[in-house]
Amino acid sequence: MTGRPGGMVHEGVPFADPRGLAAELAGPVSAALAAGEPVIAVLDEDNRAALTAAIGSATDAVEFLDPVAVHRLPAFTVATRWARLSRRAARPEQRTTVVAQHMALPGIDAAHWIRLDAALNVALEGLPITMLCPCRADADLDLVRATHPVLRVDGRSEPSGDLRDPAQLVAQYPPPPPPDLGVPLVDRTFDTAALPALRHLVAETSTAAGLDPEHVADLVLAVNEIATNSVEHGPGxxxxxxWSTADGFVAEVYDVGRMGVPFPGMVAPSPSGERGRGLWLASELADVLQVWSDDTGTIVRLTVEAG
Structure with missing residues (x-):
C-alpha cells in the first residue's frame, strides 16, 4: 500500500458488486489480520457476507460495527473517533485497519461522506491507520478522487492525482445548520466575571439531568474552555x-464573533503553542463537539451521550 511509513493510508475503493469488493479487500484485510493488527469494518450486510466468504474464518477477528450507529454522529465526530482509536491503540506503533463503506443511510446526505473524508485527511495525518473506503463504482468518482489520496482498483493502489484541500471541500459542503432543540433548561449570558458561576450552573444542571459525577466534571471543564475562549478571544x-435530550445532555455556547477554524478540535495543538487547546480539550472531554460559524456568530455545541 502507498503512504508514508507508519503514517496514514486513506484509499477509496470503488466496487460494482459485493464479490468484486471482497476481492479488493481480501488482500489488505488478510495481511492486517495475519500481522495480528486490529481490523474494524463498517459494511452493509451483503458486503460483510461477501468478505466473510472471501477470507473465511479469519473474519472472526474482524470487529464489525453497525453503520447506522457509526454514522448517526456528525462527520467530524466520526473522523475524530477513528483518529482517537489509532492514538489509543495498545501499542503506539500498531497499525489499525478500518474498512468504512460509503452507503445510503437514513437521515444521512451525500455531503456527509465528503465532509468525513476531508476530515479524515486532517485527523489521521501521521497516524498508523489504514482507512479503506468502499464506494459504488457508479458514484461521482471525481469526488472520490478529490477526497482520497489513493484509489484501490484491480488490487493495485494508485495515487488519485486529484486530491483537494480539505478546508476548501468543507467550505463547499458545510454541515447542516444546528437543529432546534426546543426550550432550554438554562439560557444565560456571561462575561469573564461570571465564569465561576457558570461552572457551578453547568454542574448543577447536568447533575439534576442525571449525568454521573465523572461526566459532570468533564462537561464543566469542557464548557469552561469554550466559554473562556468566547470571552477572551471573542467579543467578551x-x-x-x-438541554436534556433523548441523545444526551447538550451545552451550547454562542457569541457574535466568527471562528476561522475549519476543523475545530480535531488536531492536537503544538506543545509549544497556546492557541487551540480549548477546542481540543473540549473535543476530548465531550462525546460530540459541533461548531457552526458565520457572519452572525459562532455556536459551539457539546454533547454528553445518554447512557
Missing part, C-alpha cells in the same frame, strides 16, 4: 444554553 460576552 457569550450565551450559554443547555
Amino acid at each position: 460576552l457569550g450565551r450559554l444554553r443547555m
